[in-house]
Amino acid sequence: MSEKARLLVVQVAALGWDLVEPELGRGTAFSFFPITPVFPALTCPVQASLRTGLPPGEHGVVANGFYFRDLRKVLFWEQAASLVQGPRIWESARAQGKRVGMIFWQQSLGEAVDMVLSPRPIHKHSGGMIQDCRCRPESLYPDLCATLGRSFNLMHYWGPLASHRSSDWITNAAAAIMACADAPDLLFAYLPNLDYDLQRRGPAAPEAARALKQTLDMLDLLHRAARSHGWEVCVVGDYAIRSAEAGPIYPNRALRDAGWFTMHTVKGMAYPDFFHAAAFAMVDHEIAHVYVQDPAQREAVRATLEQLDGVERILHGAALQEAGLAHEQRAGDFVLVAAEGHWFAYPWWTDPREAPDYATHIDIHNKPGYDPCELFWGWPPPRVSQNGARVKGTHGKAGPGREVACALTWTPDTPCENHLSLAQALGAYMAGPGES
Numbered sequence: 001m002s003e004k005a006r007l008l009v010v011q012v013a014a015l016g017w018d019l020v021e022p023e024l025g026r027g028t029a030f031s032f033f034p035i036t037p038v039f040p041a042l043t044c045p046v047q048a049s050l051r052t053g054l055p056p057g058e059h060g061v062v063a064n065g066f067y068f069r070d071l072r073k074v075l076f077w078e079q080a081a082s083l084v085q086g087p088r089i090w091e092s093a094r095a096q097g098k099r100v101g102m103i104f105w106q107q108s109l110g111e112a113v114d115m116v117l118s119p120r121p122i123h124k125h126s127g128g129m130i131q132d133c134r135c136r137p138e139s140l141y142p143d144l145c146a147t148l149g150r151s152f153n154l155m156h157y158w159g160p161l162a163s164h165r166s167s168d169w170i171t172n173a174a175a176a177i178m179a180c181a182d183a184p185d186l187l188f189a190y191l192p193n194l195d196y197d198l199q200r201r202g203p204a205a206p207e208a209a210r211a212l213k214q215t216l217d218m219l220d221l222l223h224r225a226a227r228s229h230g231w232e233v234c235v236v237g238d239y240a241i242r243s244a245e246a247g248p249i250y251p252n253r254a255l256r257d258a259g260w261f262t263m264h265t266v267k268g269m270a271y272p273d274f275f276h277a278a279a280f281a282m283v284d285h286e287i288a289h290v291y292v293q294d295p296a297q298r299e300a301v302r303a304t305l306e307q308l309d310g311v312e313r314i315l316h317g318a319a320l321q322e323a324g325l326a327h328e329q330r331a332g333d334f335v336l337v338a339a340e341g342h343w344f345a346y347p348w349w350t351d352p353r354e355a356p357d358y359a360t361h362i363d364i365h366n367k368p369g370y371d372p373c374e375l376f377w378g379w380p381p382p383r384v385s386q387n388g389a390r391v392k393g394t395h396g397k398a399g400p401g402r403e404v405a406c407a408l409t410w411t412p413d414t415p416c417e418n419h420l421s422l423a424q425a426l427g428a429y430m431a432g433p434g435e436s
Contacts, residue, residue: 006231013195016240020405029223030407036418039398040287041239052086053423055324060085063284072274074368081111089427101184160377164214167193171218175225198241202392237404239395246341248388249310251281252348258304270354283344283369286396289332310342343394
């Protein structure tokens with residue numbers, strides 16, 4: 001391998017094999033093949049596995065959010081790199097003096113790399129926000145804005161206005177970085193746009209086909225840019241979207257009805273009381289981590305949730321270990337897995353007058369669960385919807401039929417069958433011959 005070899009890793013949200021396979025032979029730049037995702041097949045766990053080569057139970061990113069037991073608080077989409085435990089696949093390469101960059105990857109702030117770019121808006125106390133991105137070096141974001149002729153618009157990255165425009169910007173930023181004389185040797189980039197219309201409309205909708213074409217066009221652009229500057233490329237999906245037509249499941253409502261989930265009421269709004277609640281569910285698409293404060297009550301809580309329609313299975317004990325999801329501090333006491341067509345929603349109320357103030361707003365960090373309803377307008381705008389029936393696509397499960405698409409512009413020494421073996425292949429490529 002040449003000492004000047006450089007590698008671009010593009011992680012594409014929702015790039016499922018079933019979505020890509022019919023497009024093979026239609027002139028796409030890459031030769032895709034299927035690999036098995038880690039479980040749970042969610043953005044943050046997959047990205048953490050790709051940079052460590054470890055399953056979620058070992059690197060600790062068990063979902064897109066975390067229940068911090070010491071704080072008795074749930075936080076989603078936190079960006080500190082220290083949340084990802086374990087060695088990084090690029091450590092051997094960096095020890096040789098090679099440089100690493102990450103743009104728009106989750107949990108990248110504070111990472112031991114040479115280049116970082118991540119959205120980090122300032123939320124004003126008076127309401128609203130100041131759009132901004134954190135970067136390293138400090139000149140990176142301003143220089144990219146000048147080169148591309150526009151700044152990154154966070155409104156296109158998430159929420160009712162989320163669209164391909166966010167990924168357009170990231171694509172052109174990655175191409176610009178690769179063209180620089182001082183570009184890193186390994187660059188990770190994340191394209192989110194395909195996920196939006198698949199969740200909004202479902203994987204079989206015309207909007208999904210249009211979004212896939214837009215994504216493949218972006219990948220073709222990156223392929224051309226990479227090859228013109230001597231880069232190899234890896235493209236990989238994180239999960240496959242499935243239909244959510246069967247609708248949401250509300251585990252916290254069931255726990256509330258049984259007396260396990262407690263609340264604190266403020267001006268008629270019911271806020272969760274995680275300091276005293278005996279049990280609650282932290283939901284994330286097709287999985288839900290359930291935390292029980294008193295070990296003696298675990299079986300009773302589990303029996304309550306076993307009665308919920310739409311729950312396919314409940315993982316605990318040895319089953320959690322076997323799934324690679326057991327983590328002493330972060331994983332739930334057990335994990336709910338949704339049946340096909342279902343997904344888990346966080347609300348614990350049925351009367352809309354009880355909804356916390358954040359229910360009708362985009363609040364990705366503080367809601368105790370991922371909320372896909374934020375992709376839809378509520379009434380009146382700029383409120384977001386609370387109608388879970390509008391969500392048509394979901395993900396999180398892994399295994400047969402849930403493969404994701406992957407493509408490499410070189411042939412690795414060992415086959416890449418899943419995210420973990422792919423991570424090892426990426427690390428070995430950057431480290432060079434005789435390294436791993």
